[in-house]
Amino acid sequence: MPKRYLIITCILVYTVTAWFSEGYHHPDEHFQVIELANYKLGRSPAADLPWEFEARIRPGLQPALTYAIIRAAEFAGIQNPFIQAFLMRLFSGWLCLWLYFKWAKRLDESEPKAGNYLRWAVLLLWFMPYLSVRFSSENMAGLSFAAGALFLLEGLEKRPARLLWAGFLLGLSFFFRYQMGFALLGTAAWLIWHLYRSGKLIQSLGLPFAGFAVACVLGFGSDIWLYGENTFAPYNYFISNIVDDKAAYWGTSPWWYYLSQTVQTAVPPISILILLFLGLGAWKQRTHVLVWSLLPFLLAHFAVGHKEMRFMYPMLLPVLLLSVWGWLEMERLLSGRPVAQRWSRRFFIFALVINCLLLPVRSLLAAQESVACFRFLYNYALEEPVLVYSHKKLLYEAVGLNMNFYRSPTIQNRMYVDIKAKKIPEGALILSQDLQLKNPPADAVTERMYAYFPDWILNVNLNDWQSRTRMWSLYVVRSLQYEVRSPKPPE
Secondary structure (H helix, E strand, C coil): CCHHHHHHHHHHHHHHHHHHCCCCCCHHHHHHHHHHHHHHCCCCCHHHCCHHHHHCCCCCHHHHHHHHHHHHHHHCCCCCHHHHHHHHHHHHHHHHHHHHHHHHHHHHHHCHHHHHHHHHHHHHCCCHHHHHCCCCHHHHHHHHHHHHHHHHHHHHHCCCCHHHHHHHHHHHHHHHCHHHHHHHHHHHHHHHHHHHHHCCHHHHHHHHHHHHHHHHHHHHHHHHHHHCCCCCHHHHHHHHHHHCCHHHHHCCCCCCHHHHHHHHHCCCCHHHHHHHHHHHHHHHCCCCHHHHHHHHHHHHHHHCCCCCHHHHHHHHHHHHHHHHHHHHHHHHHHCCCHHHHHHHHHHHHHHHHHHHHHHHHHHHCCCCHHHHHHHHHHHHCCCCCEEEEECCCCCCEECCEECHHHCCCCEEEEECCCHHHCCCCCCCEEEEEECCCCCCCCCCEEEEEEECCCHHHHCCCHHHHHHHCEEEEEEEEECCCCCCCCCCCCC
16 A cells, blocks of 8 residues: 555544544543543532542643643534544544654655554554544653654754754653653663763753753643642652552552563454564664663563553553564564464464454444443433433442533433332433343333444344443333334434
């Protein structure tokens, strides 16, 4: 496929993924970003924010960016919060693509084959579109860092002014996510080593550190904006999560956790190939700035007790780049060995087939089923108020917090314990997390009007999978005289 058409295909796939991938990969993606911006908009009380807000440990940079996106959308007449959230995901996805293609173009200059491999990996790796459209601190930090590393290399080679932008972007990565400090230490060590070898240590350090200083002003300024008072959020974060070890409350894992989880979550044999290529690429490019940055980042996260796979996501692009270099090195090692080439090709084709099967599934499903349901309710209640009954927890509640950003003023929510003992008014909706409504009202009939999966999937119930599947559904209450139609999800 010509490069131009490959780029267009990537843009289309990432745009579609941004549209369908509603909700969050991890609650922090919503509650530590969007709800903080919603608070600054005056639409969410401080009491509904996570405990980190009171502790003053979260950076204000991304909530400030979110605030700006929402305000810009409203200025353009876009009031729908689901469209606003889509714009955030689209912003992240397109920015990721721009950066991927910038790195691919750089690879083209030295080894065109590597650039093409990177473009195909960006398109075909099943998790890339999904992770790239996440408007999360991990993603924003990773984007800033990878862009800063690229500008750093370009500044040292032929464009000295890029060094200022490099320092600024690398600084932003820290204020998007403080854990990037470990990667920045490695970057700074590489820069000093590189400049010392070239004899330009003194004259070339000024610009990146000046850019970093500007990023610090912006980062600390956004913290003051978020909390409404002078605060030093990085210090608060260090004391809370490292000294007081509050992060351990959420569990601890052994040092090899990230290795075992990578094998599982990236799906073998894809994950095995990635780890193999990563090791080869890192060894082959051991003097590269990305290797110097990645190593301290990994060692620090291996040492910290509380581990989550998402903590690795800021290094997604460096891992992908090093894996491409490892891929090329593997081809060189297997050159002239027909048997090994044949078996490696079979292994690769098998991995490619798995990728092609998983890619549409991961790209077309919502990140959070609940948010897809909220969007349906929002559109359903545009013309007249709607009463929704829910069970176990309030409609917009998740992980003990309220998702006020998606809340519609025309939707009323009530809880029920035993719906049979209650008089449910006609026209009210009942939320069920099972396809079949349990404990329906005794004095009325119900009709399913929404299910997360479409009809063509629900019509296939092999091995009775629907009875074992958690699925957000909505039922409308009708009178006993109402003739029940066959369930029909919304168009």
